[in-house]
Amino acid sequence: MFVEPNIGTPTTGKAGWIEVICGSMFSGKTEELIRRLNRALIAQQKVEIYKPRVDKRYSKEKVVSHNQNAIESIPVNFANDILLRAGHCDVVGVDEAQFFDPEIIHVCNQLAIQGKRVIVAGLDMDFMGVPFEPMDKLMATAEYITKVHAICMDCGNIASYSYRRTKSKKTVVLGEKDIYEALCRKCFYEKMHRNK
Numbered sequence: 688m689f690v691e692p693n694i695g696t697p698t699t700g701k702a703g704w705i706e707v708i709c710g711s712m713f714s715g716k717t718e719e720l721i722r723r724l725n726r727a728l729i730a731q732q733k734v735e736i737y738k739p740r741v742d743k744r745y746s747k748e749k750v751v752s753h754n755q756n757a758i759e760s761i762p763v764n765f766a767n768d769i770l771l772r773a774g775h776c777d778v779v780g781v782d783e784a785q786f787f788d789p790e791i792i793h794v795c796n797q798l799a800i801q802g803k804r805v806i807v808a809g810l811d812m813d814f815m816g817v818p819f820e821p822m823d824k825l826m827a828t829a830e831y832i833t834k835v836h837a838i839c840m841d842c843g844n845i846a847s848y849s850y851r852r853t854k855s856k857k858t859v860v861l862g863e864k865d866i867y868e869a870l871c872r873k874c875f876y877e878k879m880h881r882n883k
């Protein structure tokens with residue numbers, strides 16, 4: 688369980704940092720993001736959560752987990768919108784970071800340099816099992832990385848892959864259990880091979 692390095696003290700004027708929460712779909716990234724942000728709110732920190740406007744799956748204005756935990760959020764079109772808006776915050780949360788433009792790396796780093804705690808959640812791999820930009824670069828620049836895991840829908844092992852059940856080869860295809868399932872490495876590559 689991730690324990691905040693500095694939760695009770697104001698971060699303004701001090702060194703900030705970046706935390707990344709990554710993993711496959713259904714691995715609990717959003718739940719963990721919401722848990723950390725709620726604890727920051729309890730600690731009387733000024734918190735804001737941003738998400739890419741494209742992600743309208745469960746709600747336009749909220750970040751919602753697959754098990755219906757929710758927190759108010761601000762949908763934005765571009766990563767730079769976060770930098771323009773989050774000046775007054777102590778803690779900045781970002782969900783579905785894989786959908787942001789590459790500027791998100793600079794934005795998160797600038798916010799951290801300003802002394803803020805930045806917590807970013809997103810998919811580390813796409814449906815092909817390759818790194819999902821810009822998450823790979825965010826992970827490289829983060830102080831703390833937490834990889835969470837789902838349960839493999841085929842064998843019950845720990846799952847790190849998001850298997851797409853449709854034929855689309857587009858990188859971005861929004862969906863849930865209708866389109867994706869969490870699989871372990873063995874089951875993912877077996878299924879990819881079978882459905883080639």
Ligand SMILES: Nc1ncnc2c1ncn2[C@@H]1O[C@H](COP(=O)(O)OP(=O)(O)O)[C@@H](O)[C@H]1O
Pocket residue numbers: 710711712713714715716717718719751752753754836837838839840869
């Ligand atoms: N295959 C699965 N493995 C684990 N949890 C799952 C699975 N399918 C559905 N869930 C549900 O998804 C929840 C996690 O949702 P969420 O935090 O939104 O995940 P993520 O943001 O990583 O997609 C779990 O607590 C569980 O209720």
Ligand SMILES: Cc1cn([C@H]2C[C@H](O)[C@@H](COP(=O)(O)O)O2)c(=O)[nH]c1=O
Pocket residue numbers: 711712713716717744809810812813814815849858859860861862863867
């Ligand atoms: C693997 C993969 C996923 N997506 C989409 C599907 C969902 O809308 C989100 C991920 O949501 P979650 O909170 O992590 O469950 O991303 C995609 O567009 N492309 C992919 O390769």
Ligand SMILES: [Zn+2]
Pocket residue numbers: 839840841842843844870871872873874875
């Ligand atoms: Zn498996």
